[in-house]
Every structure is written in structure tokens, then in C-alpha cells.
Amino acid sequence: MNVIKEWKTLLIPYEQAVEELKVKFKAIRNQYRELNEYSPIEFAMGRVKKISSIIEKAERRSIPMEQLEEQMEDIAGIRIMCQFVDDIYEVVNLIRERSGKDFTVLYEKDYIKNPKDSGYKSYHIIIKYPVQTALGTKEILAELQIRTLAMNFWATIEHSLNYKYKSHIPDGIIERLKNSAIAATRLDEEMMEISREVVNAQLMFEEKSNTIRDIITNIQLLFTQGKELEALDFQQRFDNIKNNDNMFEFELLLTEIKKSLPRYNHFEKGKLI
Secondary structure: OOHHHHHHHHHHHHHHHHHHHHHHHHHHHHHHHHHOOOOOEEEEEEEEOHHHHHHHHHHHHHOHHHHHHOOOOOOEEEEEEEEOOHHHHHHHHHHHHEOOOOEEEEEEEEEOOOOOOOOOEEEEEEEEEEOOOOOEEEEHHHHHHEHHHHHHHHHHHHHHHHHOOOOOOOOOHHHHHHHHHHHHHHHHHHHOOOHHHHHHHHHHHHHHHHHHHHHHHEEEHHHHOOOOOHHHHHHHHHHHHHOOHHHHHHHHHHHHHHHHHHOOOOOOOOOOO
16 A cells, blocks of 8 residues: 555656646647647647556666656656647747746657657657645656657557567568558658648638637627627628638628727726726
8 A cells, every 4th residue: 555655656746747738738839829820739648657657667677666757757748749740840949948947858859850660750858847746846857759640640559569569569560560650751741742731721710710709709798788789780790601711701890899899997087096
């Protein structure tokens, strides 16, 4: 029982770090989208290594249990997914710019320009991250993996096969994995060729979604302020154009709705500010 408690105590800061880092990277993505700009981050997820995996890796790497926190870099792991290979290096630059603020970058491993023999591709960054605990600040190591969706699909399959075969994958499957890695690379290259078209389409969708959200929000605001006739008129006009792709019509409607909203002062006239 004491052993389980010790493991839980050890892993709590790592769990906290993973949650905080996920929030930070999701916030970066959302900021891009709120500004109607393309985000190099598609999504971010994280995990804390399972106790059994930590023990197995420690035995395989001959890491003494008392040195786990100093020598095992991926107990806390964050995976940042990108659509295109170029996005990966943009995210890498974003992370470098934050080094010394939220965390400290220790070193990087570029397995994209220098893939592993197996075909594995990803960009790894090892960081030192400060966690505020009940006992004070604790700095832990965490691994950031930045990759495309195609790279992630391949890496997930390879990981499952390594787990099944205890890292001794049969030669025939290894050969197929290498061929599929080549195919994944070709897919990323093809996607890069049409990236501009994809990005433009996504930005148009984001802009339309944000404008429609603002229209609906302001129409609801008119209802709450007792301007039902105006709200119903705007709602009817919105229903007539909501399936169109003409952004000018949406923006014009939004402008008219905003003009109908009364302006309120924060303080009544005559009161001291």
C-alpha cells in the first residue's frame, strides 16, 4: 500500500504539468482562430506514463529508481498535432520563444529531417517545467512531441506492434512498416502541395463561423432588451442568407444588428467618476 502511495505522490506533479501544458497549447490554438488566422496547432493532448511502463523502461535503460526524475524525460508527455510539416517547425519556434517564461527548453531531437531506421518521424523537445505544489515549486522533465496526423497514425501503429512483440517485431512486419512510413511521408508531401488551398478554405470557414456566432449572440441580446420586432426581423434576414457563402452579406447584417443595440454608460449622468 505504501508503494502505491509513493508512486501516486511521485506522479501528481507530472499530472498537473500535463494538464497545464494542454491548456497552454489549446489557448494558443484558440487565439489564432479567434483572430481568424490559421493555427499551426491542430490539437494537443497529453498523458502521464503508466507505472508499469515507467518500471519497464527503467529496467530496459538501467535507470535506478531513485534517479527516475532526473533520467527519464517522458514521464509527462504532450503531443501536438499539425496538419502540415511546415506547421511543425512553426510550433517549434513558438515553443523556443516561450523558453525561459513558462518553461525551459533543454534540447531538441529532429526525427523528421533525421528519421529513425524504423521510419519513425516526429519532432521532440525536452523541457523543464515548474509545477507549483503544496510543498513549493518542483521542476520536472516533460517531452513535447510535434508531428503531423500522418506521422502520428504511423507512430501509433508502430507503438502497438512494439508492445505486442516486446520490441521484437518480425522482419516481414518491419518491412511493411518501413513501406508504410514512406507512404505517410508521401501523403505529407502531397498535403504540402495543396496546403494553401486547404488553409484558405479553413480560414473562410472560421471567419463565417465566428461571424454567424456574433450575429446569433447579438440577436439574442436584442430579445433580452425587449426589442423583439427588430430581433425577429434580423432573425428572418439571417435565416434567408445563412446557407450562402457571401461573407459581405453576413458582415453587413452584423453591422446593422450592432447599430440597433443601445449604448449604455457605466455610470449615470451626474455621478462622479
